Amino acid sequence: MVELLSPDSLAAQQLDHALTLPARFYTDPRIPALDASAIFARSWQLVGHQSQLSGVGDHVVTQIAGLPLLVVRSTETSIRAFHNVCRHRAGPIASCDGRGAQNLRCRYHGWTYGLDGVLRGAPEMGRAPDFNPADIRLPEVRVQVWQGLVFVALGEAPPFESFVAGIDARLGPQRALDGYEFHHRVSYDVACNWKVYVDNYLEGYHVPCIHPGLNSLLDYRSYITETAQWYSFQYSPLESGDDLYGSGEALYYFLYPNAMLNILPGRLQTNRVLPAGVDRCRVEFDFYYAPDSRPEAQARRAKDIQFSDEVQDEDVTICEDVQRGLASGSYEAGRLNPLRENAVHHFHEMVRRAYRNSLDQA
Ligand code: FES
Ligand SMILES: [Fe+2]
16 A cells, blocks of 8 residues: 655656646545644634724634634734633633623633633632642734734744735735625535645636636636745636626635635635545635625625625535545546646645655654
């Protein structure tokens, strides 16, 4: 049997001759633990938008690589992120997003932490010898807010400036994202490995075959895909009626390893692709719009949401089919199209490097 991380499967490849990742990187039961430690615990993870954390005590709960996290606006000027695991007996502190908490109270026995993560009170522990709440604090992880988006990093992750270098300049002041407001979230459970979903996102090669509706809005011949150090982006001129996006540009950013920013005129939609087992993932779509309560703006939003859902259904169907193909035993790896799949190659190179680094550290 081929070993999971054979030297040839991890060797860097030139785009012109590149093969995909081998099928076992999408199907082997050892892959989720490897992805958690080699990729998710060592990268910047999108967790939300500052509009969800506008007031002191507003908080968002999430999980990264199996670690529950709590992101909270701890003061007017600071957002902090803590392990959402109580220091008493590992209960959850917050079980859902919330607003305006004055402190963080564990659901199990009521130990209560300040918004700075320090234990403030523990019921009926007053007579326990050598017990000093001030010595007990929730472990903290790094937070960065950029373009209104909130990211956290558990362990070693690239310097944040290099992670997003060049995006601000490409967006320009007209396209700044931090003026948008969170509108709603839609989640999709997809029966494929998270990397199948990412691969599919990273190329427009499938658009004419899989998305006839989207293809009629984009100009496939002008569709361009570029790669940077930690991200890639795709863009195309976009023409649609004034009742949808109008005309402008579609800009799709992929931020390694699992975040996507889909920027169309008047809206931002983010995607997070969250592993849920070797052949499952959950994709969260968060919709953001510039504040506008006019009926025509509401109608455009409704149309955007419906159109996005149609495109997503098309992507889910093909991703689930691909997962079956990868698991069939019929397929090992295939040749990438250097013209249209350079961002897939770029992602695969980052995965190979992450796996190589994990061997070096083993
Ligand atoms: S586990 Fe949190 S108070 Fe007991
Ligand atoms: Fe697609």
